[in-house]
Amino acid sequence: MAVAHAQAAILGLTVVEADPDADAHALAQLGAWCLRRYAPLVALDLPDGLWIEVAGSAHLFQGEEGLIEDLLSHLARRALRARAVVADTPGAAWAVARYAPRERVVAPGCQVAAVAGLPLRALRLPRETVAGLTQLGIERVDQLADKPRAPLRLRFGPEPSLRLDQAFGHAPEPLAYLDLPDAALARLAFAEPISTPETLARVTERLLVELCAELERRGLGARRLDLVFRRVDGASRGLRVATARPNRTVRHLMQLFAERLALVDPGFGIDEALLCATRVEWFDAAQAGLGVLAGEPAEADLAELVDRLGARLGPGRVYRLDPVASTLPERSVRRVGPLAAAAEAGWPADLPRPARLLHPPEPVAVTALAPDHPPALFVWGSRRLRVARADGPERMHGEWWVSDADSGLVRDYYRVESTAGDRFWLFRDAPAAEGGRWWLHGVGEA
Incomplete structure (x- = not known):
């Protein structure tokens, strides 16, 4: 609609000039935030979407529903309205998010049924292709899937069949994933696919040696590390570990990953591995060693113990209780990090409380x-x-x-x-x- 027609239809209409470059920059910033919070693999879907590979990180939010709820609530607090769907394929997630908004999680293996009844626009086809298919009486995805492919390819080219296969999971869809700005990362590509647990462990240790050297050069310590294995079939498998204190000790970080490397499914083989420090803090090694020289308990040892317990039990299951100033017993205690500073408040010493x-x-x-x-x-x-x-x-x-x-x-x-x-x-x-x-x-x- 022309601006003049819109202003004639709605009195006092506010008109803002479109700025596609600024929109793309803002979307990239949102993707970088998702990289730090949700998963190590995030790709832009211009002009208005993101793909987030949540395999290996959804459990940190008590499942895929919890991750979606956390994401949408954070965006709502920033006055951003969004829809989010988890599915096995990028195409199915894109289609369901835009054309079946009530569904949030497509069960594994059910992407064909979830997409079948949607309009052709859900396959990300050009408008002229959709218009041509509609003239032939093909208006839904399931109707397109039932048609012989050879005549469609001759008339409309390979794109309709390719988009259909990508949505159904019959063809891979490569995505251009974002890298964190100035993020410390290490990457290895392999001439031949790898798959054995021993080889994955050696690759992880080699990546840690390279990454920790880069962190030391920058004077940083890792608080969260994301390890991503990209398989030959286009799928990715990721692991995330977190530390209670900034750390760049290869031995300790390798112990954290070793607890979970057995969970990685290599499929038909892995051809690339990426290790990224998605959360870092300043780390002064000389200052950290003063406590040991003074004969005080080494807090680093306690931090490493907390890290190992968190990797084995889950990050939310390692905590301690802190007193809170409240007259009601159920409000007089809260969970805090195991190494958090002690609160100034305390429980009354003259009033015994149950264990x-x-x-x-x-x-x-x-x-x-x-x-x-x-x-x-x-x-x-x-x-x-x-x-x-x-x-x-x-x-x-x-x-x-x-x-x-x-x-x-x-x-x-x-x-x-x-x-x-x-x-x-x-x-x-x-x-x-x-x-x-x-x-x-x-x-x-x-």
Whole structure:
């Protein structure tokens, strides 16, 4: 539509001149951000799309759905509206994202069914090709797939058949992946494909030697490394490791990768390997060694232990608990990194707390001697527990400055010990006269 016609149709229309070069630059910046956050392989799909190879990194976000949710929420906070779909092939992901937006994850091996009912435009065909196929009565992808290919090739060339095969996964689709600006990386290409685990380990160590030398030259240490193996069939397999502190020790980084090299499926062989430091920090080796010279505990050893545990158990499963200034027990603790600085707040030393806090609290049935006295007996699940000793109540009020629901919250906590010697932390969520219910909030005693 011409600008004059648009302004005549909509009064006060705002017109902004298009700047394709600026749009391409902004898209490249977004791709570089995705490289650092989501995966080591990101390709531009001009003018308005990105391909992200998430194989090997989706588990860091609790699966493909979690990765999509994280991506879209971050873009929404930056006022960017987007659609995202995970599929086995770039063509299928492109088609479903644009023409079946309600679907987010195409199950493995189901890309044919996901694309079959979509319009021909979903195959990224030129407009004139789509118009010509429509004149022949071919409007959907499944109708094109049912037609003999030889006559279509004579009239429309090889592109319709190629795009169809790429979307279905019958033909590879090479992508021009981005490199991080000024990223430290090492690359190896092989004359003959490799596949044995021993060879992959030797290649990884050689890449680490080259990369760590480059990091040392720049005065940097790696916080996150992405290792990508590109197979002869065009697919890629990636591994990601992270470190708690900047590190460029080949031995230690090799140990982290060795934990996971067995997960790499070489397929029919690997013809290229790429190692990239996607997150780095300044690293002063002389400063790092002062603690050892002074006879202090070597923090680097602890950091390496944290790295090995994270590689084996998962990065989100290695943490420690830090106190938080809050009147409610479930809010008085938070997970932090194992090497994070200690918080200034602390738990009250004169108020004992249970060794294990249940979240959420579990309801219990209680028999009390008097309305505001500790319970004489309570039933927790299938266990019937008689109370031998008790202490309390310790009254806690809600945090009215957090939410309106907290303004009238009152809890009376009791520390009780059963006749068998087990200790529990019980509370009533309102005074007895108001019909408060009883809950089990903690087990044991610190």
